[in-house]
Amino acid sequence: MALKLSVVGTGYLGATHAACMSSLGFTVVGVDTDAQKVAQLSKGELPFYEPGLDTLLLQEIESGRLTFTTDFSAVADADVHFICVGTPQSKDGLAADLTYVKASVAAIAPFLKDNSLVVGKSTVPVGTAQMLREQLSKSAPHADLAWNPEFLREGFAVEDTLKPNRLVVGVVTDRAEQILKEVYASIIALDTPWIRADLPTAELVKVAANSFLATKISFINAMAEVCEAAGGDVTVLAKAIGYDPRIGHRFLQAGIGFGGGCLPKDIRAFMARAEELGAKQALDFLREIDEINLRARQRVIDVVRSDLSEDLTKYKIAVLGATFKPDSDDVRDSPALDIAAQLHAAGAKVVVHDPKGIEPARKRFPTLTFEENVENAVVDADAILHLTEWKEYRALDPQRIGSIVKSKLIIDGRNMLDRDLWRAAGWRFHALGRTD
Numbered sequence: 403m404a405l406k407l408s409v410v411g412t413g414y415l416g417a418t419h420a421a422c423m424s425s426l427g428f429t430v431v432g433v434d435t436d437a438q439k440v441a442q443l444s445k446g447e448l449p450f451y452e453p454g455l456d457t458l459l460l461q462e463i464e465s466g467r468l469t470f471t472t473d474f475s476a477v478a479d480a481d482v483h484f485i486c487v488g489t490p491q492s493k494d495g496l497a498a499d500l501t502y503v504k505a506s507v508a509a510i511a512p513f514l515k516d517n518s519l520v521v522g523k524s525t526v527p528v529g530t531a532q533m534l535r536e537q538l539s540k541s542a543p544h545a546d547l548a549w550n551p552e553f554l555r556e557g558f559a560v561e562d563t564l565k566p567n568r569l570v571v572g573v574v575t576d577r578a579e580q581i582l583k584e585v586y587a588s589i590i591a592l593d594t595p596w597i598r599a600d601l602p603t604a605e606l607v608k609v610a611a612n613s614f615l616a617t618k619i620s621f622i623n624a625m626a627e628v629c630e631a632a633g634g635d636v637t638v639l640a641k642a643i644g645y646d647p648r649i650g651h652r653f654l655q656a657g658i659g660f661g662g663g664c665l666p667k668d669i670r671a672f673m674a675r676a677e678e679l680g681a682k683q684a685l686d687f688l689r690e691i692d693e694i695n696l697r698a699r700q701r702v703i704d705v706v707r708s709d710l711s712e713d714l715t716k717y718k719i720a721v722l723g724a725t726f727k728p729d730s731d732d733v734r735d736s737p738a739l740d741i742a743a744q745l746h747a748a749g750a751k752v753v754v755h756d757p758k759g760i761e762p763a764r765k766r767f768p769t770l771t772f773e774e775n776v777e778n779a780v781v782d783a784d785a786i787l788h789l790t791e792w793k794e795y796r797a798l799d800p801q802r803i804g805s806i807v808k809s810k811l812i813i814d815g816r817n818m819l820d821r822d823l824w825r826a827a828g829w830r831f832h833a834l835g836r837t838d
């Protein structure tokens with residue numbers, strides 16, 4: 403008989419996983435403590451923006467295979483339980499907060515039937531899976547636990563879930579691996595690499611991958627700083643080094659750096675965990691990666707000041723982009739929004755535009771001014787900052803925009819705009835890591 407699945411935590415990861423597993427033909431129940439989220443999802447409405455997931459969710463709800471509830475006893479029917487709750491940075495330090503992971507395992511434990519498998523997907527400090535196994539061995543000794551990290555990117559969540567570039571499963575028993583092979587059979591059939599690991603390695607794979615990606619971005623941003631000092635051009639440098647297949651072009655886009663709910667918190671939690679394990683020195687370089695990343699935000703502000711004035715109180719600055727990346731409405735640790743807030747705090751009149759992220763951004767920074775229409779945002783501006791690389795910003799006409807601003811100053815914080823085009827229209831064009 404086909405396996406039944408439960409997904410605990412229906413945020414970004416959980417909602418995507420639940421809808422995707424349902425689309426593979428499984429009966430899936432999503433459980434969350436947030437009644438409002440559950441009500442919305444049950445109607446087939448997505449509480450956040452993710453291309454393609456809205457249609458998939460609705461389709462799966464209508465199929466009858468996918469349901470959502472706040473009642474944890476609903477998991478009693480399921481054979482496999484995916485833990486997809488958040489592990490945010492703790493309020494009092496760098497470490498990850500495991501409250502929700504522990505609470506969700508405790509909440510489902512009384513309802514676990516014989517031979518059921520609990521599968522952690524959340525990003526956790528190494529050692530968490532073992533600790534949860536011990537927790538389960540007391541409350542539900544008949545259940546097994548495995549770890550199956552998730553590598554999905556916002557903006558590509560459905561594709562990354564249904565066609566991942568690898569599946570990693572941390573297991574203790576052969577049976578757990580067999581069950582997971584059954585769940586992912588149709589994905590394995592696509593020749594997706596399958597990696598069986600022990601629990602600590604599976605947990606580490608996830609944070610190692612995100613640390614590598616963060617390092618790659620900060621590496622190119624460090625090169626951008628050197629290019630600025632030496633009169634070079636980081637975009638040409640990145641293009642040139644990327645042709646070496648050992649280096650590759652991806653994640654070498656210099657600019658205002660990484661943000662979001664994953665990379666920043668994951669590298670910090672990884673450092674904190676390494677220190678607990680007595681391996682602090684091994685990850686000290688990640689502190690530098692974090693600092694290079696945060697410095698990129700400051701460098702944009704320095705460029706604004708050096709072009710306009712140290713005193714920004716008389717200037718209107720239009721910020722294009724609030725989300726941490728395009729095709730998402732996520733503003734968690736968004737470099738764009740951070741820069742907007744810093745300029746606002748420095749006394750500038752800041753107007754922020756974003757195609758999808760205005761509401762979440764307003765919640766986070768209610769004192770900033772937001773504008774739904776790009777032209778209204780830039781009208782009479784003394785400077786435009788291009789900080790999130792939404793496609794529509796690349797389509798802006800420098801001539802047209804030039805006719806409505808007060809001063810033709812544009813700073814490309816993502817190295818994505820056509821510099822020649824903007825300069826030909828009379829703009830002062832600055833970009834991070836490019837000197838001429």
Ligand code: UGA
Pocket residue numbers: 525552553554555556557612615619652653654655656657658659660661662663664665726727
């Ligand atoms: C990241 C990882 O890429 C996923 O593999 C992982 O599963 C996910 O975190 C997670 O842990 O759940 P995501 O947070 O969606 O995914 O965003 P990325 O596409 O990695 O971008 C992160 C940030 O880096 C963005 O702010 C982006 O603008 C920035 N970035 C990316 C650059 O500044 N330069 C680049 O070349 C690439």
